[in-house]
Amino acid sequence: EPEVTQTPSHQVTQMGQEVILRCVPISNHLYFYWYRQILGQKVEFLVSFYNNEISEKSEIFDDQFSVERPDGSNFTLKIRSTKLEDSAMYFCASRPGTPTREYFGPGTRLTVT
Amino acid sequence: TQLLEQSPQFLSIQEGENLTVYCNSSSVFSSLQWYRQEPGEGPVLLVTVVTGGEVKKLKRLTFQFGDARKDSSLHITAAQTGDTGLYLCAGDRDTGRRALTFGSGTRLQVQP
Numbered sequence: 001e002p003e004v005t006q007t008p009s010h011q012v013t014q015m016g017q018e019v020i021l022r023c024v025p026i027s028n029h030l031y032f033y034w035y036r037q038i039l040g041q042k043v044e045f046l047v048s049f050y051n052n053e054i055s056e057k058s059e060i061f062d063d064q065f066s067v068e069r070p071d072g073s074n075f076t077l078k079i080r081s082t083k084l085e086d087s088a089m090y091f092c093a094s095r096p097g098t099p100t101r102e103y104f105g106p107g108t109r110l111t112v113t
Numbered sequence: 114t115q116l117l118e119q120s121p122q123f124l125s126i127q128e129g130e131n132l133t134v135y136c137n138s139s140s141v142f143s144s145l146q147w148y149r150q151e152p153g154e155g156p157v158l159l160v161t162v163v164t165g166g167e168v169k170k171l172k173r174l175t176f177q178f179g180d181a182r183k184d185s186s187l188h189i190t191a192a193q194t195g196d197t198g199l200y201l202c203a204g205d206r207d208t209g210r211r212a213l214t215f216g217s218g219t220r221l222q223v224q225p
Contacts, residue, residue: 035213043201044215048212105155
């Protein structure tokens with residue numbers, strides 16, 4: 001079965017640094033998502049992306065966050081100036097259309113020190 | 114804000130026992146999905162229920178979607194130690210948002 005892949009699996013960064021988390025969604029999918037999960041807490045929606053633009057974002061997704069699909073295969077989440085509270089697992093997901101299931105990547109563990 | 118409440122949050126049982134996990138909301142969902150998540154990994158889809166009243170079976174796991182499509186349950190028969198993990202329900206509104214709302218999860222521990 002096709003898979004969503006994410007790199008890196010673990011990223012450690014210092015507070016105030018910029019990080020870019022990378023995802024390669026399944027190739028024929030049209031909808032892309034980022035979620036995050038702080039340790040011990042629920043999975044939270046960050047942003048959805050369709051037709052090369054953001055279709056919805058949560059209150060978590062403030063001006064420090066941005067997403068891009070630069071080349072038709074990668075889907076990136078950038079955090080401009082990381083804070084300690086950004087430490088979490090970040091999951092990318094994609095789906096071919098609606099209503100269909102979402103496919104989740106394995107996640108990137110971001111640790112901000 | 115749509116909320117999905119899962120209960121119980123934690124469950125520790127002996128191998129061979131039965132258990133039920135509940136997922137409740139005041140919102141109507143077009144579909145509801147159940148996931149299992151291992152530590153440090155992404156959620157893995159177990160089942161999607163779409164029709165009100167629908168029941169789906171996956172070996173010893175039985176999933177039910179409420180008639181009003183606001184709630185769901187997961188029943189495990191004769192639990193095994195391999196069932197240990199975090200179980201998540203997630204609702205899909207199929208609106209312009211097109212993203213999932215996750216419940217807080219139920220952490221299941223099956224003791225040998």
